[in-house]
Amino acid sequence: GAVVSQHPSRVICKSGTSVKIECRSLDFQATTMFWYRQFPKQSLMLMATSNEGSKATYEQGVEKDKFLINHASLTLSTLTVTSAHPEDSSFYICSARDWGDQPQHFGDGTRLSIL
Amino acid sequence: GNSVTQMEGPVTLSEEAFLTINCTYTATGYPSLFWYVQYPGEGLQLLLKATKADDKGSNKGFEATYRKETTSFHLEKGSVQVSDSAVYFCALSDGPRGAQKLVFGQGTRLTINP
Numbered sequence: 001g002a003v004v005s006q007h008p009s010r011v012i013c014k015s016g017t018s019v020k021i022e023c024r025s026l027d028f029q030a031t032t033m034f035w036y037r038q039f040p041k042q043s044l045m046l047m048a049t050s051n052e053g054s055k056a057t058y059e060q061g062v063e064k065d066k067f068l069i070n071h072a073s074l075t076l077s078t079l080t081v082t083s084a085h086p087e088d089s090s091f092y093i094c095s096a097r098d099w100g101d102q103p104q105h106f107g108d109g110t111r112l113s114i115l
Numbered sequence: 116g117n118s119v120t121q122m123e124g125p126v127t128l129s130e131e132a133f134l135t136i137n138c139t140y141t142a143t144g145y146p147s148l149f150w151y152v153q154y155p156g157e158g159l160q161l162l163l164k165a166t167k168a169d170d171k172g173s174n175k176g177f178e179a180t181y182r183k184e185t186t187s188f189h190l191e192k193g194s195v196q197v198s199d200s201a202v203y204f205c206a207l208s209d210g211p212r213g214a215q216k217l218v219f220g221q222g223t224r225l226t227i228n229p
Contacts, residue, residue: 034216043204043219043220043221043222044159095159103149103161105161106160108157109156109157109158
């Protein structure tokens with residue numbers, strides 16, 4: 001149980017393109033979803049926390065207009081990287097939690113490469 | 116703020132060796148503690164957790180004990196396998212109940228040679 005599916009697993013696109021990444025909880029209702037960014041050989045950096053039906057809470061230094069997060073249902077959250085540039089290239093990972101203090105369950109990540 | 120510090124990697128061992136990956140934390144209150152494992156090109160998988168002092172989390176031969184007196188949560192395995200090669204992250208839960216976030220250590224890359 002507690003499976004989180006993230007799609008796509010890899011994206012390569014040109015500079016200036018907007019890219020949408022989906023995160024779905026397959027067998028539980030995700031009250032809260034998290035979006036992380038991971039640079040090579042580094043730890044995960046929390047970008048934002050989203051609760052179903054409300055606006056995402058962004059961590060300090062993360063541009064809200066650059067990284068649009070939507071959590072419209074209890075099983076789906078999306079991250080859109082708008083007008084992506086090479087410096088946005090990274091590994092993006094989502095996680096989901098059903099309620100309260102339950103552990104987060106992670107997707108397999110999306111490797112984004114901007115040319 | 117709360118933080119997690121892991122031993123520097125990378126760590127390279129031979130198969131069947133004993134493994135210890137050190138993890139210490141700084142926190143106010145009583146966080147839950149976690150070990151996550153990340154295989155190449157994948158997201159993180161929860162390996163084990165402990166929610167209060169002296170709890171021992173265990174899974175797949177790995178174990179870690181929540182030591183409040185030393186603020187530690189060291190990961191151990193008695194006999195590692197090649198398939199254990201991965202990056203291991205220690206983490207703690209941070210924030211008020213119901214709104215907790217994870218704070219990760221920097222990760223320790225483990226390579227097991229046959």
